[in-house]
Amino acid sequence: MQIMNELLKIKNLSKYFGGVKAINNFNLTIEDGKTHGLIGPNGAGKTTIFNVITGVYKPTNGSIIFCDKEISGMKTFAIAREGIGRTFQNIKLFSYLTVLENVIIAGNQDITYNMFESFIRTIKFRKEEKALYEKSMKLLEFVGLQDMSQKRASSLPYGHQRKLEIARALALNPKLLLLDEPAAGMNQEESKELVSFIYRIKEEFGLTILIIEHHMDVITDLCDECTVLNFGETIAEGSPAQIKKDPLVIEAYLGEEYGC
Ligand SMILES: Nc1ncnc2c1ncn2[C@@H]1O[C@H](COP(=O)(O)OP(=O)(O)OP(=O)(O)O)[C@@H](O)[C@H]1O
Numbered sequence: 001m002q003i004m005n006e007l008l009k010i011k012n013l014s015k016y017f018g019g020v021k022a023i024n025n026f027n028l029t030i031e032d033g034k035t036h037g038l039i040g041p042n043g044a045g046k047t048t049i050f051n052v053i054t055g056v057y058k059p060t061n062g063s064i065i066f067c068d069k070e071i072s073g074m075k076t077f078a079i080a081r082e083g084i085g086r087t088f089q090n091i092k093l094f095s096y097l098t099v100l101e102n103v104i105i106a107g108n109q110d111i112t113y114n115m116f117e118s119f120i121r122t123i124k125f126r127k128e129e130k131a132l133y134e135k136s137m138k139l140l141e142f143v144g145l146q147d148m149s150q151k152r153a154s155s156l157p158y159g160h161q162r163k164l165e166i167a168r169a170l171a172l173n174p175k176l177l178l179l180d181e182p183a184a185g186m187n188q189e190e191s192k193e194l195v196s197f198i199y200r201i202k203e204e205f206g207l208t209i210l211i212i213e214h215h216m217d218v219i220t221d222l223c224d225e226c227t228v229l230n231f232g233e234t235i236a237e238g239s240p241a242q243i244k245k246d247p248l249v250i251e252a253y254l255g256e257e258y259g260c
Contacts, residue, residue, distance in 0.1 A: 005032040013062030022048040024232040035209040037219040037226035045232040085174030095154035103136040107171035
């Protein structure tokens with residue numbers, strides 16, 4: 001029997017905002033190399049799960065083990081350094097900086113020189129700056145934005161801003177990538193293109209992916225497994241084909257047209 005590595009293990013996770021139980025006793029295991037979908041109606045708690053995993057919120061209860069290490073309660077930058085990158089439902093970029101500067105800032109964790117070394121421009125400083133520039137340009141090339149490297153981030157069309165956000169997440173050298181509704185606002189053709197793009201990223205960077213998405217076609221095409229949430233609790237888990245047949249999921253989320 002093949003033994004898979006558990007990259008992420010969430011145990012009995014809860015996050016309450018006053019009386020609102022945004023997540024209640026949530027459990028999830030993702031094996032290395034898999035793509036896992038997180039779906040459910042608006043307000044089900046999906047983004048809160050991303051925010052707790054990435055340290056934006058401290059959990060009320062529970063544990064998050066990433067690469068055999070407890071990360072719940074750690075600061076956001078420390079969690080990113082452990083190897084978790086993310087994109088946001090509402091794109092978050094430094095809109096007044098250039099496309100290249102946005103990626104360079106995200107990749108800053110590779111830098112080891114100190115302020116004095118940068119002030120006198122030591123060989124170490126110049127070497128690391130060059131490496132960071134080259135890495136950032138390579139990432140931009142990978143996502144197809146190399147010709148726009150000097151443009152302001154805010155001037156890019158929406159689809160390109162999404163790709164820039166992914167390049168920024170990749171600059172962190174993640175093992176796990178969290179994608180929050182990457183196909184939001186896309187038509188069917190654009191979402192198909194996004195699916196191929198995500199497959200390409202996965203292969204090139206050897207990533208494991210947790211994705212929140214309302215487009216069921218994207219979930220079906222990409223995910224090995226999915227978890228369906230409603231009111232902060234898991235109502236179903238399984239392959240996309242299994243959950244599409246689940247009466248609870250049809251009732252709470254998908255509606256009758258998905259029922260098989
Ligand atoms: N900072 C906060 N303060 C208070 N309540 C919050 C906060 N963040 C989220 N919530 C509440 O937690 C619940 C889950 O919200 P969350 O944004 O995680 O849902 P979601 O499944 O991501 O929804 P959507 O699909 O609309 O993005 C909602 O009731 C929301 O109002």
